[in-house]
Amino acid sequence: MKALLRPMLFGVAALIVVAVAPAFLDDYTVNILVRSFLFAAVALSVDVLWGTTGFLTFGQSAFFGAGAYAAALCFTRYGYSPEIAVLSLLAAIGAAAIVALLQGWLSFYQGATPLYASVVSLVVPVVATQILFSGGTFTGSSSGLTGYDVMDLSVEDWFHLTGAFLVVVTVAVWVFVRSDAGRVLVALRDNETRCAYLGLSVPKIRIALLVGTAVIASVAGWLYAGSSGVVAPELSGFVFGTELVIWVALGGRGTLIGPVIGTIAIDVTSAYLSGSLPFLWKLLLGIAFIVVIVALPEGLIPAAGARLRRLFRRPHQTTPPRLTLAPAVPAPATSAVAVDLHDVRRSFGSLAVLRGISFQARLGELVSLVGPNGAGKTTLMRCLSDGAERNGGRVLLNGHDIASLPPHRCVAFGLGRKFQTALVFDTLTVAECLRIARTRHDRPSLWRQADTLALPEAVLQILRATGLDKALGTKAGTHSHGQKQSLELAMVMALEPSVVLLDEPTAGLTRQERIQIGAILTGLVATGRLCLLLVEHDLDFVREISSRVVVLHQGALVLDGTVEDVVASDLVRSIYAGESP
């Protein structure tokens, strides 16, 4: 509740300002502000996408235009009545949602690049404008629509309505982004791969968010059509789309309130200045934009007031959540086959990296994969955790064929994967990283920051052993390499996986930490709930903890046996000494 206090107070204060402001302002300014409020709401939606999740979009103008045209078309054809108004609002929301779904489907798929998503966001408004241009008298073509009946509201009423809309949307977005679920958005920006391997469907989340922000932009457009009485194709154009990006950049991306204030300030100033100095003003804006991008990537408003930033960014949780023990899952039937590989192949062009690997591993086993560089160990890990990776063969995880399923579906089959270089969410706190790892088990709240965090016993052990339990409120990015490795391991174990792939989990750890992590891992395996596959160069470590060792050499499995077998093998000695077997 405490977390909600500040947004609420801010919202109430802003509403009061909106209520009394018209008394102090002249009509012209009030008129301009109505427009600025709506533009600010769209800019806010751009900031959620760009500032928070890292998706640079030029396309929010299309949704604004869709909303505006939905209203204008309905009012032009059917006249104004409250029923028509409601219908047109629904049409506005529906149209925006459909376009957003389409755009999302195009932009976000497994392996899509951020640049491609931005490209698509450029295409959407271009197409939208052309459709409006070609609509003839129906859409009014290039001159747009005007002269339709709208609600009979005074300028002050519109000011109150749009002002209240902006305040409500801003507060709602603010609460959402700061909530536990909102942290997932930042995690997406920090590291999409890690998100996918924590079982989150990255495309789904991104598409849902795009639809949500499209609806905000569309409602703003609908209000614009009502308040101004004019709509034109430019409203949905990509020039407006890029202007939005400029406003957000100047206001301070990722701060939410910055773009809102920035948009209002810039739009009002340009309304006053563009009369007298139309081109010079745009020129100055362009120059300011470049200066900000090059020198002040955080934007003008945060740079101007570090205090403001502290107020509106999620503060470091001074009191991180209390850790509690999550109820343990019952142990499954022991010694079931957890990993079953059959003739797995992978080649890059003519280079065969894996030449038909087959083996099985059961729950309660700790299997180490060893072999010299280039033997295919990491490639094998990839083929086990992402169905799209291999060229041939079959992979079963706990009896489920992973076919060509993406990583988050493999996670649903009980997989957990730790990467060679620690992947954590640098700008989130340790506690937030762990909470995101628990998303599959405890759905995070859309509006609140929970004050407890339930974690399985193994995770608590890892945190205690490495001292991370004392640093829950610190940002993950500030930790040492070794601490990040431990945090990532804890995040993977928080998934409560039954098959765990660890790629060099101890690289960068001290001897002491290695021993502790080793003990925790063997303890986990001993409970019979876990099958662990380990890639490791440190043969001492392998010898201490493995129950079985698989040796890979040049993409083939050359030995599969106990630790003693492998250590005694001449083959392994010669491979490691660099001679050809």
Added chain:
Amino acid sequence: MNRLALELDHIGSGYGEARVVGDVSLKVAFGEVVVLLGKNGMGKTTLLRTVMGYNRLQTGRVFIMGHDMANVAVHQRARAGVAYVPQERALFQDLSVRDNLRLGLSTDRQFATALARVRGLFPFLADRLAQPAGTLSGGEQKMLLVARALMTDARLVLIDEVTEGLQPSVVDRLAEIIRHAARSEGRAILLVEQHVGFALSVADRYAALKLGEIVAMGSASDSGARSTIEEHLRV
């Protein structure tokens, strides 16, 4: 002229804030082959990359031919006479063997001389100039890498795990070539290896690296060198 081609003075380096190499001091003189031994992940490659300037120096100083390398960019080090043979896939796969060799020189004028040297080192390369480098076998690509470094006048040559995956006959030829480059041509060579036998057969001195630090150093011709290294590295 300074007799030392390379001097590392208590250097530490790594990736970002992570430290992979800690407090290493090492000297390589002209005409000398020094080998760095150690298992995977012990910081050998990072050390070479730091000498080349890819990785930022966290502590200490690097001197190449007597000059402090602080603020000297990678390409300037290369032009100052350092040749680097990286561990893997360091060829332009889509370009021809000829173009890959040309890129090792600063102007095309030296190409004829250089090509003659390549012919002396690995005759087969000179006959396959038009072939895309990516279509050579793994071992042939390694030889191309070595040829590209040794055909130049580079005075300091850094070689990373050149024997990995090569057949014994090629390994023998490489040992011969490396020894020749140091003893007859007077170059300084810093070699990174896991293969102890090969390392000791070409090197004058060895240094064993464990967890980013040098744990043993000595002359390669010592009768006890091999056992000392194996004890430290437990291969």
Added chain:
Amino acid sequence: MTTSAILFTVAAGLLIVFGVMKIVNFAHGGFMTLGAYGGLVASQLGLSPWLGLPVAFMAGAVCGALVERFVVRPLYIRPLDAILATWGLGIIIGQLLTLGFGREVQFVAPPLTGTIDFLGEAYSAYRLFLILAAMAIGGVFTWLLTGTRLGLATNAVILNEDLARGLGINAGLVRFATFSLGSGLAGLAGALITPLSSVDPNMGVPWLLNAFMLVMVSGSSLGTLLAASVLLGGAQVVISSLFSPVLGGLTIVVLAALLLRIRPLGLAR
């Protein structure tokens, strides 16, 4: 064919910058407009229209060099921000031109008039010249990239920058040269187009978008760029004449977006 030729010329400069720097230069449209005005000024001064072309090239190249040094270089590690900054530059160039030349549309007389009969049909001589010019630019670029030492170094930087630096190639210099060259090419393209259309401060924008999509589709190969220009440019003309110019205008962006969805790496692979 003319459309394809112009598209190719505009996109070639964008492509080379994208290939080397992995940065999309949104100021490309601005440089193009700049070149167009360079041509305009040259013709207003009474110089031969042919002289307008090198003037336009130089105008683009010099601006490009300045931009690379002061705007793009500091942003090299933040590619998305670099895109935004070049977009801002495009705005600035547009506004400066508006301040200097006014908003109105202006025309330039083509250096070649009349028609030439070719295979029984009459073609405008200037259009034919444009096609030849595009082919010449394509030829010169192919030669630069495959036949010269500079091209080899550029290729090396495109393929593997780390490795290129290790071999003594000054990647920063290569980037600088490429950016200037690409910008100069934009200026040249602008000057080439003007006799066919008109000159106004925002003329670069629609071309930029189409060229950008073509570059995305082509990956980083000039050959595929040529194919894409001919294919998509042709599709644009066909759809424009069969259905409507509006639909035609959308052809390239929509087709390219769909193509990329199916083949994320573009046509090159």
